[in-house]
Amino acid sequence: MRAYNVTVAEIANAVKLQNMEVPGGRVDEGTRELTVRTMGRIVEPKEFNDLVVANRGTYAVKLSDVGYSEDGLKSPVPRPV
Secondary structure, three states: OOOOOOOHHHHHHHHHHHOOEEEEEEEEEOOEEEEEEEEOOOOOHHHHHHOEEEEEOOEEEEHHHHOOOOOOOOOOOOOOO
């Protein structure tokens, strides 16, 4: 991350903005009204690696340039007894 001068906040924001479903409007067809949505949801965890998290000059920094994503479970945090 340091080599590309990318912050954790930039990465989090890029993931949030590029992995969302956004209303695209509506289409009226006589008595029917259809809602249009743009789908930007990522289905496979490995697809996160291709997200552009920052632009440095003319270079698009991808998540795979600064780290990687994988499908896995978060380790449980031990609780004090």
